[in-house]
Amino acid sequence: MRVLIYGAGQLAKMMYLAGAPLGIQVQAVDVASGKILDPETKQPMQLSIAEAIEEADYLSVEFEHVPEALLHEAELSGKLLPSMRAILTGADRIREKTLLDKLDIANSPYHVITKVEQLDQAIEELGEQLIIKSSRDGYDGYGQWRLQSKEQLAELKDALSSLNLQKVPLIAEKMIPFEREVSMVAVRSRDGSMSFYPLAENLHYRGQLHVSVAPALKVSEELQKQAEQAATKLGDELDYVGVLAVEFFQVGEQLLVNEIAPRVHNSGHWTQQGADTCQFENHLRAICDLPVGDTSATRCAAMVNIIGVSGFNRDMLRIPGCHLHWYRKEAREKRKMGHINLCASSYEELGNAMLALSEYLPIAQFPKLKSSVQQLLKKQ
Amino acid sequence: MRVLIYGAGQLAKMMYLAGAPLGIQVQAVDVASGKILDPETKQPMQLSIAEAIEEADYLSVEFEHVPEALLHEAELSGKLLPSMRAILTGADRIREKTLLDKLDIANSPYHVITKVEQLDQAIEELGEQLIIKSSRDGYDGYGQWRLQSKEQLAELKDALSSLNLQKVPLIAEKMIPFEREVSMVAVRSRDGSMSFYPLAENLHYRGQLHVSVAPALKVSEELQKQAEQAATKLGDELDYVGVLAVEFFQVGEQLLVNEIAPRVHNSGHWTQQGADTCQFENHLRAICDLPVGDTSATRCAAMVNIIGVSGFNRDMLRIPGCHLHWYRKEAREKRKMGHINLCASSYEELGNAMLALSEYLPIAQFPKLKSSVQQLLKKQ
Numbered sequence: 001m002r003v004l005i006y007g008a009g010q011l012a013k014m015m016y017l018a019g020a021p022l023g024i025q026v027q028a029v030d031v032a033s034g035k036i037l038d039p040e041t042k043q044p045m046q047l048s049i050a051e052a053i054e055e056a057d058y059l060s061v062e063f064e065h066v067p068e069a070l071l072h073e074a075e076l077s078g079k080l081l082p083s084m085r086a087i088l089t090g091a092d093r094i095r096e097k098t099l100l101d102k103l104d105i106a107n108s109p110y111h112v113i114t115k116v117e118q119l120d121q122a123i124e125e126l127g128e129q130l131i132i133k134s135s136r137d138g139y140d141g142y143g144q145w146r147l148q149s150k151e152q153l154a155e156l157k158d159a160l161s162s163l164n165l166q167k168v169p170l171i172a173e174k175m176i177p178f179e180r181e182v183s184m185v186a187v188r189s190r191d192g193s194m195s196f197y198p199l200a201e202n203l204h205y206r207g208q209l210h211v212s213v214a215p216a217l218k219v220s221e222e223l224q225k226q227a228e229q230a231a232t233k234l235g236d237e238l239d240y241v242g243v244l245a246v247e248f249f250q251v252g253e254q255l256l257v258n259e260i261a262p263r264v265h266n267s268g269h270w271t272q273q274g275a276d277t278c279q280f281e282n283h284l285r286a287i288c289d290l291p292v293g294d295t296s297a298t299r300c301a302a303m304v305n306i307i308g309v310s311g312f313n314r315d316m317l318r319i320p321g322c323h324l325h326w327y328r329k330e331a332r333e334k335r336k337m338g339h340i341n342l343c344a345s346s347y348e349e350l351g352n353a354m355l356a357l358s359e360y361l362p363i364a365q366f367p368k369l370k371s372s373v374q375q376l377l378k379k380q
Numbered sequence: 381m382r383v384l385i386y387g388a389g390q391l392a393k394m395m396y397l398a399g400a401p402l403g404i405q406v407q408a409v410d411v412a413s414g415k416i417l418d419p420e421t422k423q424p425m426q427l428s429i430a431e432a433i434e435e436a437d438y439l440s441v442e443f444e445h446v447p448e449a450l451l452h453e454a455e456l457s458g459k460l461l462p463s464m465r466a467i468l469t470g471a472d473r474i475r476e477k478t479l480l481d482k483l484d485i486a487n488s489p490y491h492v493i494t495k496v497e498q499l500d501q502a503i504e505e506l507g508e509q510l511i512i513k514s515s516r517d518g519y520d521g522y523g524q525w526r527l528q529s530k531e532q533l534a535e536l537k538d539a540l541s542s543l544n545l546q547k548v549p550l551i552a553e554k555m556i557p558f559e560r561e562v563s564m565v566a567v568r569s570r571d572g573s574m575s576f577y578p579l580a581e582n583l584h585y586r587g588q589l590h591v592s593v594a595p596a597l598k599v600s601e602e603l604q605k606q607a608e609q610a611a612t613k614l615g616d617e618l619d620y621v622g623v624l625a626v627e628f629f630q631v632g633e634q635l636l637v638n639e640i641a642p643r644v645h646n647s648g649h650w651t652q653q654g655a656d657t658c659q660f661e662n663h664l665r666a667i668c669d670l671p672v673g674d675t676s677a678t679r680c681a682a683m684v685n686i687i688g689v690s691g692f693n694r695d696m697l698r699i700p701g702c703h704l705h706w707y708r709k710e711a712r713e714k715r716k717m718g719h720i721n722l723c724a725s726s727y728e729e730l731g732n733a734m735l736a737l738s739e740y741l742p743i744a745q746f747p748k749l750k751s752s753v754q755q756l757l758k759k760q
């Protein structure tokens with residue numbers, strides 16, 4: 001069985017490693033160069049894209065921002081899972097919002113901005129506290145602006161004036177005073193059946209995921225159900241196959257969808273050590289029409305992203321249940337260089353492990369780790 | 381970090397997959413051809429052995445039967461772990477027995493045979509029920525003969541007459557009426573500290589490991605300690621670094637060493653899904669001087685070898701906690717083609733999973749799976 005993944009970063013690499021034991025060979029397309037790479041060694045393979053598509057049993061993506069020409073070619077092969085439509089929905093906030101509204105899935109109120117002047121109307125409708133997001137290609141905090149009050153409006157308009165909003169409109173979203181962010185990683189099979197990992201709680205810093213804890217504490221059965229229902233509606237509507245991630249804001253006992261990711265997701269990395277079958281294996285199982293593996297958590301887990309640093313202190317591996325996933329990339333500011341999964345049999349143990357880990361990580365890159373322990377592990 | 385493994389089979393492959401997340405690149409030497417291979421794809425790399433040794437930080441082995449000339453070259457580099465002495469001890473039953481006796485570690489009484497006539501003396505000393513084993517290159521039931529009574533002696537002598545016993549002597553061992561076979565997978569660090577996985581119980585069939593269950597049931601604290609002490613004595617004497625496996629016969633509350641394997645071991649494959657850190661990762665952590673990961677079992681697990689069949693029924697992945705490790709080798713009789721790890725939160729659940737699995741596996745290749753469930757999971 002062979003699967004070709006569009007995108008040759010860490011997600012393709014982790015799918016490669018998860019597929020190998022099942023006899024699934026994963027190859028990756030570097031979407032910038034069009035080269036086919038071994039996802040682990042990054043060595044180019046002597047194959048054109050057309051040949052790789054021909055030889056593959058299935059095609060999939062590691063991220064939604066794949067050039068449309070490439071997606072078209074993939075879709076034409078009849079092997080692309082999830083479908084181009086699902087991928088494009090995750091790649092475009094306007095499509096995404098439209099779909100959520102159509103399916104009656106709660107999300108934060110918004111206004112589409114194709115001219116900066118429309119910001120006045122947005123403020124009138126949604127209030128003066130807004131988050132402005134690029135409708136496409138915006139991720140990890142890039143292409144986002146905040147309006148805290150009307151006084152900043154002129155400055156904001158100025159900042160946005162150079163953008164071509166006809167080509168890539170913006171979405172102005174009402175800033176919701178949410179209690180926390182949680183995410184659902186779901187798996188949909190070819191037969192339409194769905195499996196769900198328990199909700200994870202996520203802490204962001206400067207627009208990037210910083211820490212996830214799973215299963216999230218203080219999750220009522222109803223809350224988990226709400227998330228599962230949203231994922232099910234989306235999955236059914238998109239005739240989705242594979243892993244689908246949905247990020248939510250929690251407001252009281254209500255979940256508002258923040259974002260949909262038509263792929264394996266950073267907030268699901270904890271499943272590598274904390275669940276029976278990890279999201280990477282389950283994505284491959286689903287698209288290859290193999291039975292989806294058990295999605296229940298076997299332990300409580302915390303995932304900590306390693307961002308922007310070129311190395312790690314090996315001694316942190318002394319912490320019981322500490323597992324490193326190092327991507328072997330060149331260090332750049334804000335770049336995800338790896339992640340650490342911490343596992344424990346109780347949240348108290350997990351909290352101690354997180355505190356122990358914070359001693360090994362430079363405070364500049366991990367400003368929130370210590371404080372997040374208290375926040376994330378506060379019991380009801 | 382780069383590690384070169386002598387041997388390019390499934391053990392090297394699983395070390396490759398376990399090392400990748402830590403940023404450890406594993407390459408393999410095919411010891412027959414001398415080629416350097418990517419352990420996962422089996423693609424040859426454009427490197428000579430000398431270059432691969434030069435570029436590697438450490439060298440290790442996936443099996444003990446590496447040609448001595450290659451081992452010498454490896455040892456000379458100063459990067460080989462465990463040492464050549466440790467590897468050769470595992471490769472030669474006479475060295476092994478001599479070491480066990482020297483360290484006062486219980487093992488079954490034996491007699492070295494360099495001429496077939498010495499069998500008479502062996503019978504006199506040890507009784508007429510003997511297992512005759514080649515002292516070198518014998519594994520998976522090859523190079524083994526059984527003597528049940530004196531009547532078979534002439535026939536046995538005849539069968540052995542073509543062997544060069546001066547070159548490769550035999551060991552005649554007293555057949556011990558043991559209750560079961562258990563094995564210890566231990567990890568020794570560069571600083572001499574040791575970690576131990578819980579004992580696994582092993583079922584063999586025609587000389588090959590068939591099923592392991594871990595943690596083995598009915599293991600008293602004293603029994604686990606006995607096994608740990610034997611591994612510690614061996615580890616200290618050999619100044620061992622890495623994973624060391626020791627197979628035992630259990631007779632009452634006494635353990636007799638059956639075999640030492642200076643490497644990751646088939647009876648430790650359950651650790652991939654059943655322990656916090658698997659044996660493959662811990663072998664690499666130990667030789668790369670990284671802290672050894674937690675060796676405790678997180679669940680109860682059964683490992684079932686897939687032997688001699690060219691494919692598998694994908695539906696078995698429906699069984700909760702069922703994980704496939706498929707080696708992508710050409711099928712041959714008695715060849716290990718892959719293994720399945722079953723995991724559960726209780727032995728009862730595990731037994732049900734094993735019974736469910738037996739429905740998917742051809743009875744000819746898995747004659748003992750059903751019966752082994754009862755045998756292995758019988759409570760005290």
